[in-house]
Amino acid sequence: MSRRTWSRPQDAVRQGREATLAQIIETIDRTAPATKARLATEVGISEQYLSELLQELKRDDVVRKAYVVDDDAVYANASAVSRLHEGCRRGDADGRGNPISETAPSEYRGTDVLELLNRLDEVTSTQYAAARRSFVGDEPDRPAAALESLANERYSAVLSELKSYTLTTEWPGNRVASDLATIATNLEIVGDRACFVADVVDSQDVTATGVVEERVCDIFDAGERINEYFESILFECDLAAYDDLIAREETVHRDLDELFELVTAYDPEMYGSLVTVTRALERSIYYWVHAAELAVRLHSGVQPDHAMI
Known part of the structure; x- marks a missing residue:
């Protein structure tokens, strides 16, 4: 995957100090400006104000000399730079006590989308867990297929909100909405894959046992853990979980290689x-990993390493 970032509207006053900090980080990461004057021009603020903000970023080790962004430090400060992790919703009050309207800009609508994505993730991860129970011969409380209509309903709700999100915000709101829609689609695909696994288990008159069953269950477990990391990244803005996700993903590769040797x-x-x-x-695990990768970029403006699966 190519290294891509998006830039916010050049309106630092309207966006606020934290948004300007995020814009500085993104501009440095995207353009690698050679001088402070060039960086100030790119961001659209005075050099004096830029110097003040750079001191803060350097103190937190987010930006080093020569205007290089430290990804780890950005991740550690993700809640301060995230365009989604605002803690505000339509109907809440803004920082001056004014109610946030239905046509509020995207930074005030991000939590609405996240809540809908969380509801979608709940049902698709439940489908995945149901597929696992079917594989080991247990009867799930609700089969994966029985949850498909609910998953589709919640998926449609996310896309509907994202349509409003796009229409009520300036560029690059459309790109943010596109990434969020991809995350929603990835989750919906996980649910579809879970239904497919359950169908295969029900239709095949064969049962895995012993070490093969254990290895397949290990992969199921790894997928559930990767989903938990994804949830921490997107919904809790815990970007440090991304390294743990990648480490677990590497074990999935080894488990898959060993499993294919066994089943031959x-x-x-x-x-x-x-x-x-x-x-x-x-494929289910791939879509969770890819969704986590998008979540990292949305929260921090920094493109993480390429997903391996």
Whole structure:
């Protein structure tokens, strides 16, 4: 994936101090300005104000000499620079006590979208857990397929809110909305993959046992843990969880390699069934990882390392 960032509207007064800090970080990361004057021009603020803000960023080790952004420090300060993690919703009051209207700019509507995404994630992760129970022979409280209509309903609710989000904000709100829509689509695909796994388990007259079953369950477990990291990143603005997500993703690669070596010893029917299930799990995990990658960029303006799966 190419390294891409987006720039905020050049209106530091309207956006506020924290948004200007985020804009400085993004501008440095995107353009690598050679001088302070060039950086001030790019951001659209005075050199004096820029110097004040740079002192703060350097004190927190977010920006080093030569105007280089330290990704780790940005992640550690994510809640201060995030365009979504504002803690405000329509109907709440802004910093001056004024009510936030239905046509408020995007920085006041981010939490609405996050709440809807959280509701979508709840049902699709439940579908994933139901698929796991089906694989090991347990009867889930609600099968993955039984939750599909609810998942579709919540997915549609996210897209509807994002349409309003796009119409009521200046550029680059459309790009923010596009990334959020991709996250929603990724979650919806996870739910679809869970239904597919459950269908395969129900339709195949073969059952994995012993070490093979254990290894497949390990992959299910890794997927659930990666989903938890994704949730921490998007909904709690905990970008430090991204490193843990990548580390867990690396173990999934090893587990998959070992699993495919094991299943080659089975008859073709068993092999085909297991490959179908594990490939579906692999794609589910990929979509969670990719969603986490987008969440990191949305919160920090910094593009994280490429997703491996």
